[in-house]
Amino acid sequence: xxxxxxxxxxxxxxxxxxxxxxxxxxxxxxxxxxxxxxxxxxxxxxxxxxxxxxxxxxxxxxxxxxxxxxxxxxxxxxxxxxxxxxxxxxxxxxxxxxxxxxxxxxxxxxxxxxxxxxxxxxxxxxxxxxxxxxxxxxxxxxxx
Numbered sequence: 001x002x003x004x005x006x007x008x009x010x011x012x013x014x015x016x017x018x019x020x021x022x023x024x025x026x027x028x029x030x031x032x033x034x035x036x037x038x039x040x041x042x043x044x045x046x047x048x049x050x051x052x053x054x055x056x057x058x059x060x061x062x063x064x065x066x067x068x069x070x071x072x073x074x075x076x077x078x079x080x081x082x083x084x085x086x087x088x089x090x091x092x093x094x095x096x097x098x099x100x101x102x103x104x105x106x107x108x109x110x111x112x113x114x115x116x117x118x119x120x121x122x123x124x125x126x127x128x129x130x131x132x133x134x135x136x137x138x139x140x141x142x143x144x
Contacts, residue, residue: 055095062076067083072087073088074088
């Protein structure tokens with residue numbers, strides 16, 4: 001038995017086909033690092049602009065007013081007389097003052113008309129004269 005060596009066909013652009021995926025990977029890594037850098041810069045600006053009286057939301061969702069800032073910590077008043085100390089990096093965002101002013105103005109204005117809201121089929125009699133009950137849950141077991 002005799003084995004013959006047959007040369008394989010070449011695609012002609014071997015170098016460029018390996019280079020394109022490499023360029024795409026490097027581009028994705030650059031784009032992700034750029035996005036993370038921008039987020040870190042925004043966080044640093046937020047922390048730098050903290051001053052007493054600023055209303056903030058922490059990354060865990062705690063809302064409070066800044067009472068005092070330290071090198072590493074911020075003291076927040078989350079309720080009347082309740083102070084909490086958190087790490088500066090835990091400050092997620094600052095609540096703008098105009099948003100809280102608009103909410104206060106909306107609370108002070110009385111409603112123009114006190115007409116009840118019309119909710120379709122809310123507790124009304126059905127055609128057969130009965131009020132529809134809440135749907136019943138299926139049985140959790142079967143009887144034999």
